[in-house]
Amino acid sequence: MKNEYDVLIAGTGVAGLYAALNFDPEVRVLVLSKKEVGICNSMLAQGGVAAVVDKTNDDYRLHIADTLIAGGYKNDLRSLEILVNEGPEDVLRLIKEMGVEFDRDETMNISMTLEGGHSRRRILHHKDSTGREITEKLLAAARSKPNIKILEYAHLATLTRSGGGFWAGVLVNGEFQYISCSYCILCTGGIGRVYAYTTNSATATGDGITLAYELGARIKNLRLIQFHPTAFAAAQGRERFLISEAVRGEGALLLNCHGERFMHRYDERGELAPRDVVSRSIMLETARTGSDKFYLDITGRGEDFIRNRFPMIYKRCLEEGVDITRKYIPVFPCQHYLMGGIDVNVYGDTTVDRLYAAGECSHTGVHGRNRLASNSLLEALVFARRCTYDISRRMRHEESGVDGPPPAPPAGSRQLPKGYRTAIRSIMQKAWFVIPDYEAVREGIVQAKEILEDLRNGDYAVTSDYLEAKSLATICTIILNEVLENQGKEDLLD
Numbered sequence: 001m002k003n004e005y006d007v008l009i010a011g012t013g014v015a016g017l018y019a020a021l022n023f024d025p026e027v028r029v030l031v032l033s034k035k036e037v038g039i040c041n042s043m044l045a046q047g048g049v050a051a052v053v054d055k056t057n058d059d060y061r062l063h064i065a066d067t068l069i070a071g072g073y074k075n076d077l078r079s080l081e082i083l084v085n086e087g088p089e090d091v092l093r094l095i096k097e098m099g100v101e102f103d104r105d106e107t108m109n110i111s112m113t114l115e116g117g118h119s120r121r122r123i124l125h126h127k128d129s130t131g132r133e134i135t136e137k138l139l140a141a142a143r144s145k146p147n148i149k150i151l152e153y154a155h156l157a158t159l160t161r162s163g164g165g166f167w168a169g170v171l172v173n174g175e176f177q178y179i180s181c182s183y184c185i186l187c188t189g190g191i192g193r194v195y196a197y198t199t200n201s202a203t204a205t206g207d208g209i210t211l212a213y214e215l216g217a218r219i220k221n222l223r224l225i226q227f228h229p230t231a232f233a234a235a236q237g238r239e240r241f242l243i244s245e246a247v248r249g250e251g252a253l254l255l256n257c258h259g260e261r262f263m264h265r266y267d268e269r270g271e272l273a274p275r276d277v278v279s280r281s282i283m284l285e286t287a288r289t290g291s292d293k294f295y296l297d298i299t300g301r302g303e304d305f306i307r308n309r310f311p312m313i314y315k316r317c318l319e320e321g322v323d324i325t326r327k328y329i330p331v332f333p334c335q336h337y338l339m340g341g342i343d344v345n346v347y348g349d350t351t352v353d354r355l356y357a358a359g360e361c362s363h364t365g366v367h368g369r370n371r372l373a374s375n376s377l378l379e380a381l382v383f384a385r386r387c388t389y390d391i392s393r394r395m396r397h398e399e400s401g402v403d404g405p406p407p408a409p410p411a412g413s414r415q416l417p418k419g420y421r422t423a424i425r426s427i428m429q430k431a432w433f434v435i436p437d438y439e440a441v442r443e444g445i446v447q448a449k450e451i452l453e454d455l456r457n458g459d460y461a462v463t464s465d466y467l468e469a470k471s472l473a474t475i476c477t478i479i480l481n482e483v484l485e486n487q488g489k490e491d492l493l494d
């Protein structure tokens with residue numbers, strides 16, 4: 001049976017859209033977005049994308065060295081070399097082919113900024129909304145291609161291998177239907193919503209990782225989670241607004257409850273130490289002072305600079321009642337990024353035949369123990385493109401087509417009781433936040449297992465709420481088991 005699509009891509013962030021755009025025009029591509037296309041982590045990226053495009057003042061070897069230092073030398077060197085060597089070409093393609101605009105100086109050269117852990121100014125940025133600029137331009141390009149179909153409110157619910165392809169069970173506007181495809185690329189983003197407080201968008205519930213796990217794919221290093229040190233410390237709300245690393249890069253000072261700088265107590269790199277070090281220092285300083293009040297002070301850069309360089313951060317903080325040109329910004333760490341994910345090779349190929357993964361849901365190994373700032377958009381671009389090379393090569397010599405009809409659609413009918421997602425979030429927040437609490441990890445494993453068993457066997461109707469609760473419970477279980485297995489090892493910084 002001929003499949004409806006050659007390639008199904010789950011996700012309309014940078015990874016999903018860039019993958020779609022890299023296929024030849026005769027390849028029939030379907031791209032799914034769980035909610036409206038604008039809701040994804042890519043749209044939230046502020047700081048920029050790291051790449052060695054200025055070869056006079058920078059060098060590939062320096063970018064590799066900086067990434068290795070941030071990653072605690074646990075990075076996969078082959079993937080990292082590919083990232084750093086091939087990435088600049090992808091970034092230049094964004095400018096030349098997609099019309100992405102990065103900030104430029106008065107001589108029209110691209111102006112690079114600095115972020116924590118980088119030894120050179122190599123971050124290309126579009127003010128403080130780089131992710132929005134890139135994603136919107138990719139979206140416009142994808143929408144103009146006749147071979148690419150984008151489906152919004154299309155939640156990938158099940159994935160079943162069949163012959164030369166997959167049956168993908170998709171909730172389209174709440175209605176379950178099967179779609180056949182020859183290859184599938186999971187670009188479903190991160191897992192932030194497994195935490196009570198995160199910078200991640202509402203779509204970051206680990207769905208792709210859960211689907212891959214259920215298919216038997218190897219999942220790697222899910223315990224390696226980055227906690228960003230400087231999210232806006234709002235009084236309420238789950239999604240925390242990020243105060244970009246670039247604010248420290250441009251000279252902001254990090255202060256404790258007494259208004260004193262303290263980073264030098266913990267690391268000689270001060271405010272520009274890598275994120276894990278700064279987050280951990282904040283937790284240690286909390287214990288030392290007994291206060292969880294921390295601030296960023298950028299007032300020294302003056303009003304004109306701040307309003308021009310950080311217009312979005314300025315506006316968002318003002319909405320929260322803080323004029324950052326005059327006042328300190330209240331900050332505290334929160335969940336931000338996942339280094340682990342679906343294990344892939346350098347072509348994004350997973351351990352399941354015809355299943356690929358790219359972007360934040362994948363584990364290429366480039367980040368090691370801790371991601372260097374602004375390397376993730378680069379990773380999404382480079383490895384999404386590489387997936388398309390491998391799939392296109394295979395399409396030339398492999399037969400495709402599912403075997404027979406799709407499986408029976410899910411038959412459950414009970415409504416999901418309220419509270420499962422909240423329960424999972426509080427388990428995670430207690431058990432593994434910056435510094436692990438092993439007693440809470442052990443308790444959390446038992447609680448999450450019970451929730452997961454009920455979700456799997458409870459005859460529930462397959463809705464988006466149900467699917468997200470199942471994803472969160474699955475992700476929580478994998479992470480906490482990994483944390484326990486790695487107790488005492490250096491990569492948890494306990």
Ligand SMILES: Cc1cc2nc3c(=O)[nH]c(=O)nc-3n(C[C@H](O)[C@H](O)[C@H](O)COP(=O)(O)OP(=O)(O)OC[C@H]3O[C@@H](n4cnc5c(N)ncnc54)[C@H](O)[C@@H]3O)c2cc1C
Nearest residue numbers: 011012013015034041042045047048156189359360374377
């Ligand atoms: C606040 C913030 C700031 C950041 N700043 C930077 C930065 O400056 N530089 C940098 O390099 N990185 C930054 N990052 C990280 C970076 O933005 C992400 O790692 C990257 O954008 C991930 O892209 P992605 O395409 O993998 O996932 P996303 O952009 O999150 O896209 C995921 C897509 O998957 C879809 N999806 C999910 N589940 C399903 C499902 N079941 N069915 C169908 N579709 C599904 C979603 O609808 C969405 O379209 C930042 C992240 C955040 C949250």
